Amino acid sequence: MSGAQLLDRERIKELFDLRANTLSFTGGLQAIDPYPLWHELRASGPVHPGTVHELCGLEGDLFWHGLPEPDRTHFSAFSFAACDHAHRTPEVFASSPGAVDTEGDVGYESSMLAMGGVQHRRYRALVQPSFVPAKAQWWIGKWIDETVNALIDSFVDQGSAELNVDFCAAIPVLTITGSFGIDVARALDVREKLRDPSAVADIVAPIVEARRSDPQDDLLSVLAQAEVSDEDGTHRLTDAEIHSFAYLLLAAGSGTTWKQMGITLAALLTRPDLLDAVRNDRALLKSAIEESVRWEATDPMFSRWVVEDTELEGVAMPRGSVLHLCLGAGNRDPERWERPDEYDPRRSPKPAMGFGGGPHICLGMHVARAEMFVGISALLDRLPNLRLDPDAPPPELVGFYERGVTEIPVLFG
Numbered sequence: 001m002s003g004a005q006l007l008d009r010e011r012i013k014e015l016f017d018l019r020a021n022t023l024s025f026t027g028g029l030q031a032i033d034p035y036p037l038w039h040e041l042r043a044s045g046p047v048h049p050g051t052v053h054e055l056c057g058l059e060g061d062l063f064w065h066g067l068p069e070p071d072r073t074h075f076s077a078f079s080f081a082a083c084d085h086a087h088r089t090p091e092v093f094a095s096s097p098g099a100v101d102t103e104g105d106v107g108y109e110s111s112m113l114a115m116g117g118v119q120h121r122r123y124r125a126l127v128q129p130s131f132v133p134a135k136a137q138w139w140i141g142k143w144i145d146e147t148v149n150a151l152i153d154s155f156v157d158q159g160s161a162e163l164n165v166d167f168c169a170a171i172p173v174l175t176i177t178g179s180f181g182i183d184v185a186r187a188l189d190v191r192e193k194l195r196d197p198s199a200v201a202d203i204v205a206p207i208v209e210a211r212r213s214d215p216q217d218d219l220l221s222v223l224a225q226a227e228v229s230d231e232d233g234t235h236r237l238t239d240a241e242i243h244s245f246a247y248l249l250l251a252a253g254s255g256t257t258w259k260q261m262g263i264t265l266a267a268l269l270t271r272p273d274l275l276d277a278v279r280n281d282r283a284l285l286k287s288a289i290e291e292s293v294r295w296e297a298t299d300p301m302f303s304r305w306v307v308e309d310t311e312l313e314g315v316a317m318p319r320g321s322v323l324h325l326c327l328g329a330g331n332r333d334p335e336r337w338e339r340p341d342e343y344d345p346r347r348s349p350k351p352a353m354g355f356g357g358g359p360h361i362c363l364g365m366h367v368a369r370a371e372m373f374v375g376i377s378a379l380l381d382r383l384p385n386l387r388l389d390p391d392a393p394p395p396e397l398v399g400f401y402e403r404g405v406t407e408i409p410v411l412f413g
């Protein structure tokens with residue numbers, strides 16, 4: 001595959017940098033470590049009035065799930081138990097403030113991310129079979145393996161690389177756009193247009209048309225052929241429904257795994273003994289990936305909308321409020337994990353919340369795991385003596401509502 005080389009390196013650099021204008025609205029310019037603040041907040045109470053960033057003393061309008069909603073009262077949950085309860089009680093802590101109109105404007109608000117109850121179950125069931133663990137090999141064989149190896153081919157003879165740009169950024173975007181039949185040449189257009197969902201729909205529309213009459217072995221064909229049942233009977237998904245579904249999958253699939261793979265690689269590269277251990281024991285690599293999603297979840301906050309007057313951990317919440325679930329804080333709750341701030345892939349496994357929880361738990365988590373495992377395994381197999389470049393600045397963790405590392409400069413050979 002020459003596809004990976006077709007991606008413009010300068011464009012990747014701009015589009016996959018949390019500090020760049022295109023992404024800094026989620027807090028990319030923040031170089032703070034929020035975990036000590038989250039520990040303090042949790043210790044003084046599991047739930048507080050206010051948004052997570054206000055409670056941490058950050059100023060300005062940040063944009064993320066459930067933000068900005070200036071007319072609503074906000075609360076934030078910092079303990080594992082409080083976040084877990086909200087995940088599991090969607091009838092009170094809903095994924096949107098009201099009913100979802102699937103024919104509404106293309107975007108998250110019209111997608112299954114915002115749905116609840118039976119509507120969510122019906123739409124999620126359409127794509128769930130393509131995302132179960134048994135389907136991981138389909139994703140690996142059709143898109144992941146080829147992309148990973150083409151990327152390594154592009155720098156293997158150089159003896160050095162910058163893994164954020166040369167590797168982590170390209171794998172998820174090429175995998176998810178590949179599964180939509182989107183040409184490699186347009187893969188970065190999708191990423192660039194995520195702020196304008198209708199522009200993403202324009203890219204997908206002609207392929208939907210083609211897949212309706214001539215289905216292929218890809219995810220967009222699954223959507224183009226899908227039928228959903230509701231009170232009015234059974235119907236094929238409309239264009240509007242497919243476009244919002246596609247938007248959700250393209251956005252969620254291209255933006256998260258990139259950052260989590262970088263976090264995992266940086267954690268391993270800065271611990272050379274551990275890197276050696278995972279090189280020799282790939283079961284430990286699987287644990288290293290899971291531990292990274294606990295220790296430094298790339299998207300550490302998602303929201304719920306309170307749809308009836310309620311109380312959480314003794315804090316009264318009126319109907320109409322927004323509850324921010326600080327999954328990052330929950331993942332380091334000392335009530336659940338010993339030495340919670342330590343990155344320790346050998347700790348005994350316990351479910352964490354980096355992939356969410358309850359009915360909206362990440363649909364793509366097995367694809368994300370496969371991308372990270374196949375990617376890091378291939379680096380370890382093909383690049384002997386892989387190590388951080390001692391003469392370059394080490395990777396730095398940045399961001400607030402999206403967390404990730406800066407450059408990952410490595411040497412090998």
Ligand code: HEM
Pocket residue numbers: 095112113114124172176248249252253254256257260293297298299302303353354355356357359360361362363364365367368
């Ligand atoms: C390491 C990478 C990833 C992380 C950390 C992550 C995290 C999450 C989280 C926390 C949620 C829950 C949101 C909520 O509760 O409101 C979620 C939902 C979702 N994710 Fe991921 N995600 C990752 C990769 C992916 C990939 C690769 C895909 C697609 C290929 C994907 C597709 C989705 C979808 C469609 C949902 C919505 C599910 C629903 O509403 O039922 N994610 N993700």
